[in-house]
Amino acid sequence: MVLEDDVLKKISPTPERRKAIQGSVNSLLARTKEEADKEGLGLRVSLVGSVAKDTFLREPDIDIFILFPETVSRDRLEAVGLAIGKRILRVHEERYAEHPYVHGEWDGLEVDLVPCYQISDTALLRSAVDRTPFHTKYVQSHLREEQKGEVRLLKQFAKGIGVYGAEAKVQGFSGYLLELLVMKYGNFREVLEASAAWTRGTALSLEGEGTKKFDEPFIFYDPVDNKRNVASALSPNCLALFIFASQAYLKGPSELFFFPRQRKPLELDVIRSMLDERGSGLLLVRMERPALIDDNLYPQVRRSLDGICALLSSHDFRVIDGAYHVAEDLSFVLELEELVLSRGRRHSGPPAWIENASSFLERWGKKGLSRPFLEGGHWMVVAPRDHPSADDLIKVKLYTAALGSDIRKHMAAEVLMGAEVLTEENRPLLSALLDKRMSWEV
Amino acid sequence: MVLEDDVLKKISPTPERRKAIQGSVNSLLARTKEEADKEGLGLRVSLVGSVAKDTFLREPDIDIFILFPETVSRDRLEAVGLAIGKRILRVHEERYAEHPYVHGEWDGLEVDLVPCYQISDTALLRSAVDRTPFHTKYVQSHLREEQKGEVRLLKQFAKGIGVYGAEAKVQGFSGYLLELLVMKYGNFREVLEASAAWTRGTALSLEGEGTKKFDEPFIFYDPVDNKRNVASALSPNCLALFIFASQAYLKGPSELFFFPRQRKPLELDVIRSMLDERGSGLLLVRMERPALIDDNLYPQVRRSLDGICALLSSHDFRVIDGAYHVAEDLSFVLELEELVLSRGRRHSGPPAWIENASSFLERWGKKGLSRPFLEGGHWMVVAPRDHPSADDLIKVKLYTAALGSDIRKHMAAEVLMGAEVLTEENRPLLSALLDKRMSWEV
Numbered sequence: 059m060v061l062e063d064d065v066l067k068k069i070s071p072t073p074e075r076r077k078a079i080q081g082s083v084n085s086l087l088a089r090t091k092e093e094a095d096k097e098g099l100g101l102r103v104s105l106v107g108s109v110a111k112d113t114f115l116r117e118p119d120i121d122i123f124i125l126f127p128e129t130v131s132r133d134r135l136e137a138v139g140l141a142i143g144k145r146i147l148r149v150h151e152e153r154y155a156e157h158p159y160v161h162g163e164w165d166g167l168e169v170d171l172v173p174c175y176q177i178s179d180t181a182l183l184r185s186a187v188d189r190t191p192f193h194t195k196y197v198q199s200h201l202r203e204e205q206k207g208e209v210r211l212l213k214q215f216a217k218g219i220g221v222y223g224a225e226a227k228v229q230g231f232s233g234y235l236l237e238l239l240v241m242k243y244g245n246f247r248e249v250l251e252a253s254a255a256w257t258r259g260t261a262l263s264l265e266g267e268g269t270k271k272f273d274e275p276f277i278f279y280d281p282v283d284n285k286r287n288v289a290s291a292l293s294p295n296c297l298a299l300f301i302f303a304s305q306a307y308l309k310g311p312s313e314l315f316f317f318p319r320q321r322k323p324l325e326l327d328v329i330r331s332m333l334d335e336r337g338s339g340l341l342l343v344r345m346e347r348p349a350l351i352d353d354n355l356y357p358q359v360r361r362s363l364d365g366i367c368a369l370l371s372s373h374d375f376r377v378i379d380g381a382y383h384v385a386e387d388l389s390f391v392l393e394l395e396e397l398v399l400s401r402g403r404r405h406s407g408p409p410a411w412i413e414n415a416s417s418f419l420e421r422w423g424k425k426g427l428s429r430p431f432l433e434g435g436h437w438m439v440v441a442p443r444d445h446p447s448a449d450d451l452i453k454v455k456l457y458t459a460a461l462g463s464d465i466r467k468h469m470a471a472e473v474l475m476g477a478e479v480l481t482e483e484n485r486p487l488l489s490a491l492l493d494k495r496m497s498w499e500v
Numbered sequence: 501m502v503l504e505d506d507v508l509k510k511i512s513p514t515p516e517r518r519k520a521i522q523g524s525v526n527s528l529l530a531r532t533k534e535e536a537d538k539e540g541l542g543l544r545v546s547l548v549g550s551v552a553k554d555t556f557l558r559e560p561d562i563d564i565f566i567l568f569p570e571t572v573s574r575d576r577l578e579a580v581g582l583a584i585g586k587r588i589l590r591v592h593e594e595r596y597a598e599h600p601y602v603h604g605e606w607d608g609l610e611v612d613l614v615p616c617y618q619i620s621d622t623a624l625l626r627s628a629v630d631r632t633p634f635h636t637k638y639v640q641s642h643l644r645e646e647q648k649g650e651v652r653l654l655k656q657f658a659k660g661i662g663v664y665g666a667e668a669k670v671q672g673f674s675g676y677l678l679e680l681l682v683m684k685y686g687n688f689r690e691v692l693e694a695s696a697a698w699t700r701g702t703a704l705s706l707e708g709e710g711t712k713k714f715d716e717p718f719i720f721y722d723p724v725d726n727k728r729n730v731a732s733a734l735s736p737n738c739l740a741l742f743i744f745a746s747q748a749y750l751k752g753p754s755e756l757f758f759f760p761r762q763r764k765p766l767e768l769d770v771i772r773s774m775l776d777e778r779g780s781g782l783l784l785v786r787m788e789r790p791a792l793i794d795d796n797l798y799p800q801v802r803r804s805l806d807g808i809c810a811l812l813s814s815h816d817f818r819v820i821d822g823a824y825h826v827a828e829d830l831s832f833v834l835e836l837e838e839l840v841l842s843r844g845r846r847h848s849g850p851p852a853w854i855e856n857a858s859s860f861l862e863r864w865g866k867k868g869l870s871r872p873f874l875e876g877g878h879w880m881v882v883a884p885r886d887h888p889s890a891d892d893l894i895k896v897k898l899y900t901a902a903l904g905s906d907i908r909k910h911m912a913a914e915v916l917m918g919a920e921v922l923t924e925e926n927r928p929l930l931s932a933l934l935d936k937r938m939s940w941e942v
Contacts, residue, residue: 257853258877275877294877298852302874336844336869336882374818378846378882379870393882395842402778403837404820410740411699427778428821429936432744435700435717435736440778440820440835494871 062246065316066207069115069214082165083109083120086146090122090171093142100127102176106194108233111201113209115217120169123191125176132157132184139173146171154351157185180283192282197237200264200281211246211316212236218316219303219497221296226356229293231300238264238278238288250304258294303498318497323485330480332492338378339397340479341370341448342487343390343456346468355384358462363390365460366452373443373451374399381491388465389487392448397475399446402427407437449475504688507758508649511557511656524607525551525562528588532564532613535584542569544618548636550675553643555651557659562611565633567618574599574626581615588613596793599627622725634724639679642706642723653688653758654678660758661745661939663738668798671735673742680706680720680730692746700736745940760939765927772922774934780820781839782921783812783890784929785832785898788910797826800904805832807902808894815885815893816841823933830907831929834890839917841888844869849879891917 094101107121108114143160150162216222221230261277268284376395428440445451549563550556589604658664663672703719710726818837870882887893
């Protein structure tokens, strides 16, 4: 197909680029080996990841693993691993997956230098990263030459529709998962076609299913360790989006699936007329952004959005939709059916023949907006809401919401409501809420 | 107790009045016997009810039963029974309980002339009214002389708090049930005290409980027929009100329990300020009153009120309270948290991996106030409400509500909302909704 050929041309490294990368990788491997040897621990050095597998896109990350013998303690491995990385990469930062590694630059390429244990079998693994060299070897030995382009297409497709990457920010498909899918179904198009039959709970495998059952949206048994689900990070929403986008692409292929246009935030006029048509109102909660890496931050942000929605719902506000935006601070925006509720609400009490009915009468006889009255044998009252206004509720009760633990620490929040929310500054946040166009739609 | 002595003096017939009633009853019995004898069917005539039991209040109904041998057919009994009644009572009307009887006037007293079968045992009864002579005999032989005043007090108490009468309009305590309660507990005060321990499902008896189980709020096994619950017509609410009023009376006795002040309907200003404080709104539905006797009308009216509430709730309106008023027409009034909802509402669709997701997309892609979007793997959309305004909903959809069957026939309704409802004419209806003072409260 011409379209896919065109895309492939755009995303595959040119021979020159490939050569340049190989040169940089070789010099980096040599340098790493040299530094590793200095430790006298019998360390090995190995290129893993998409460059090793030749499935990388134009600007790959270089993943180099420093393999430690199992006799080295975990503390030592971390200390030595970091020390080596820092000696090699001039500009660098420590990062933490399951354990620390060094991220930096080499010849203008992004590099991860990761210490791990050299094990003979995945059954013996001591940390999650120990599996990576096995993944690399598996793909190197099972992915056919002509499938490498198919992987590249699939990666770019996933990237274009916003589901590429297993990190918490995306909760999408890892590169390895996409490689397995191509091996499973043969090529890019076959993967897309196959996805029409996927459902929540679909379980796939290459080397036979494992005995372990996963209660995750989508399961791909790891061919190098069938007790593991390669798709464990995939959210139901990314799964759904992939399935939907695939069918949409097959019906009407377009480069926009691979290279979506950059969206401009919606104009305030557009936002205003959308809200007018719906008769709904907006509530904005802005909080301090805690100093966390994305993998820790995004789960907390999502939990906080859910917590704010739950707080509003439990106080009778009807939430239509919600969105968050991570910038220098954290913003949450909620679309509500009404921003201000009636002060009076129906409140049911105990049946009149119950002992403690008198405490209900005493309480509501004073506080009620009506006298307590009997209905179907039960006491009822028109009770006053403490917080009929959504912004007031959030200002006073946010601390009771189920927020992310680090977000909770910075409780001072700015709360805006209604027309106050419609500012230039908030357009990106409001677009995250209101612009429901798919990435490939014009 | 002086208070109760005073009340008893007011409600008991004076010796003169008692004598006058006895005279009227004797002449009516003689006249009825005379007319009955003309039929040559061996009919007997019997005084039953509160006059026969000497538990009547100042203005009693006279209940005279014409007892037919069991050999007479049901049709014949009805025809002959009505004919006799019409010959005796100048001003009269036919009425229907389980079967027809004649209601009219004699010497200025209200009279019911009721044909029934003369049976030897309640096990052989052919219609519900056949039991009445047995009830009369039971009370005559078991209620002690000094308890008659206690019954009168209890009847007046029940009347004062609005729970006297088993008819559908009231759903309260029948005279017979109150007599049984006095026999059970001894006197007026003991009944009130005992009620503190009553609960939903309390079962009482004088001659031992029957084997039949009743799923009714309150059970008193009929001493003349223990397969019957004397309290079968009692609603949970009348039960609750009796229990509550009893305890309130015992704590602070007052003539107001027996003789409540007539309430004036609330002033419109008062109504307006109550609603302002609550921030709620009113919806009025006025319908034609079908030509039914009260026993058939009231159940339908209550069912209709429930049906209107259910219709509103199922369209997201939050109903705080509702009331009806029966006059020349039927009026229903609902207090709602909001009279107009947002046009947009959240609408959940199928998961994206379900076959029929496409029909959701097709439908809402056109009709939606947003594009369909994915959330947690499910399709969602901001859908437009067809009837965001409560009055519009009722105008268009009232025919779908679970109304009383005869009320449903006259569907043309007047529907008013908000300030439109606050008229002089509607004050009684609005007071039925908003004036929650107990009858004995000032």
